[in-house]
Amino acid sequence: MTSATGGSQPKYWLIAVNLGEAINGGRYVAGSRLPGENDIMREHGVARATARQALAQLVNWGLAEARKGSGIYVREFRPIVRDGIERLGPSTWPAGASVWAAETEGREMAVDQLEVAQADAPGHIRALLGLADGGRAVLRSRRYVLDGKPVLLSRSWLPTAIAAGSPITQPDPGAGGIYARLAELGHAPVRFREDLRSRMPQPTEIERLALAPGTPVVEICRIAFDAGGTPVEANEMTADASAYVFRYEFDR
Amino acid sequence: MTSATGGSQPKYWLIAVNLGEAINGGRYVAGSRLPGENDIMREHGVARATARQALAQLVNWGLAEARKGSGIYVREFRPIVRDGIERLGPSTWPAGASVWAAETEGREMAVDQLEVAQADAPGHIRALLGLADGGRAVLRSRRYVLDGKPVLLSRSWLPTAIAAGSPITQPDPGAGGIYARLAELGHAPVRFREDLRSRMPQPTEIERLALAPGTPVVEICRIAFDAGGTPVEANEMTADASAYVFRYEFDR
DNA sequence: AAGTGGTCTAGACCACTGC
DNA sequence: CAGTGGTCTAGACCACTTA
Numbered sequence: 001m002t003s004a005t006g007g008s009q010p011k012y013w014l015i016a017v018n019l020g021e022a023i024n025g026g027r028y029v030a031g032s033r034l035p036g037e038n039d040i041m042r043e044h045g046v047a048r049a050t051a052r053q054a055l056a057q058l059v060n061w062g063l064a065e066a067r068k069g070s071g072i073y074v075r076e077f078r079p080i081v082r083d084g085i086e087r088l089g090p091s092t093w094p095a096g097a098s099v100w101a102a103e104t105e106g107r108e109m110a111v112d113q114l115e116v117a118q119a120d121a122p123g124h125i126r127a128l129l130g131l132a133d134g135g136r137a138v139l140r141s142r143r144y145v146l147d148g149k150p151v152l153l154s155r156s157w158l159p160t161a162i163a164a165g166s167p168i169t170q171p172d173p174g175a176g177g178i179y180a181r182l183a184e185l186g187h188a189p190v191r192f193r194e195d196l197r198s199r200m201p202q203p204t205e206i207e208r209l210a211l212a213p214g215t216p217v218v219e220i221c222r223i224a225f226d227a228g229g230t231p232v233e234a235n236e237m238t239a240d241a242s243a244y245v246f247r248y249e250f251d252r
Numbered sequence: 253m254t255s256a257t258g259g260s261q262p263k264y265w266l267i268a269v270n271l272g273e274a275i276n277g278g279r280y281v282a283g284s285r286l287p288g289e290n291d292i293m294r295e296h297g298v299a300r301a302t303a304r305q306a307l308a309q310l311v312n313w314g315l316a317e318a319r320k321g322s323g324i325y326v327r328e329f330r331p332i333v334r335d336g337i338e339r340l341g342p343s344t345w346p347a348g349a350s351v352w353a354a355e356t357e358g359r360e361m362a363v364d365q366l367e368v369a370q371a372d373a374p375g376h377i378r379a380l381l382g383l384a385d386g387g388r389a390v391l392r393s394r395r396y397v398l399d400g401k402p403v404l405l406s407r408s409w410l411p412t413a414i415a416a417g418s419p420i421t422q423p424d425p426g427a428g429g430i431y432a433r434l435a436e437l438g439h440a441p442v443r444f445r446e447d448l449r450s451r452m453p454q455p456t457e458i459e460r461l462a463l464a465p466g467t468p469v470v471e472i473c474r475i476a477f478d479a480g481g482t483p484v485e486a487n488e489m490t491a492d493a494s495a496y497v498f499r500y501e502f503d504r
Numbered sequence: 505a506a507g508t509g510g511t512c513t514a515g516a517c518c519a520c521t522g523c
Numbered sequence: 524c525a526g527t528g529g530t531c532t533a534g535a536c537c538a539c540t541t542a
Binding site for chain 1: 301312446449453467468494498499
């Protein structure tokens, strides 16, 4: 194994690629234990730091996770499907299975860390909501926890001019949620835009979402418009990418 | 700086968090140079490996990139918007040369590594297209390059029963692309489903997309249905997450 | 108690960049 | 040519898991 493909690639990389191919090739089942640092040192005749570097690659690729005092294990991917469109009304089309095995049934979604406040909206939110400089907004912030694992952070901004004095400013906005309250206020959301991007998480997100190393987050920014085209809500969400598949279905 | 917040966190982590906050706080402009390994060793009184570990965190968080022989620099994020719905409307696909014309906005999108072949579809594609065991499919595979930087890999599968003998099996399917050809064959796509997930890239994807460390990929699996509800195309795409924002707009 | 991964030090040589 | 990051070695101590 000392000289393999081209010879120009570093040892730790070759070791990591070998192990990665073994995982993807199914030679290690999800959840099973991989060779540890000592095994790699012995098998490949390398120093400890080199073996660690190889394993760090597998962790960064999202293929493995380290458990202190125990070993390195193959990660699993069991996402839930978040349907961006059909959520609002069932269609006549057959509900297709996802490419990626997704299991929603029997899993409990809970809400956590709920906070409601009035605040000065940051610049990009003001621009999205069409608020004047210093325009204030209602911020509803919360965390979603699936089977004990936090999976989504949500920060929902609504113009104070619309929401002030309504149940929207209460922790529990009542049956139907804030969209039902907006409808009662004459601002029923009828059009939505969702922008998605993915990136690696920041330390605060790593902590709040309890993210394993090698896990990206997906940022979703949803804007809801009423019938007059006025933006009535901007919802910034941060999702654990290993927990979600995002689905959009549309015609034409 | 030797003892900061709680005291329980490792040195390299505190150094990385400090630098990360400095970047997010705007104290380092995008593209500017960060303190190097020697600077950190001197300023924090740590060994070389510890300084490297701190900088590796910044790279893994996607905040910085290392340039051999030069230094460590703050990364920039300049994505293009991929509109998942308006893009596939009837006004764009019969006429436009490619779906990308609407999105590139002055930047140059090229196609690369184009391959067309007939192949045995893998199991998950067979399931999505409703193909029998051993059912063959046409595979159109290509790479999109934006301003010299590869940004998207695409593997499009079509049932041989539909596509065989048509221009779809040619490298250049003609004006309007394969969707116009499918329409001529009586299988005009009228409904689409896109499933998105994000994960860290594998070595082959790192190479084909020339990905910087700390960059996730977004996998998009799009399925196109004709008016009869028959799936006529499954397109597996792999995008450089730092190059894209995915946009979906919908009513109700 | 033995084994594991996590952190850290103190060296070394290399390839590359920039002046 | 001096400085940079990339790779690698050979140690050390720690906290944690498992049996």
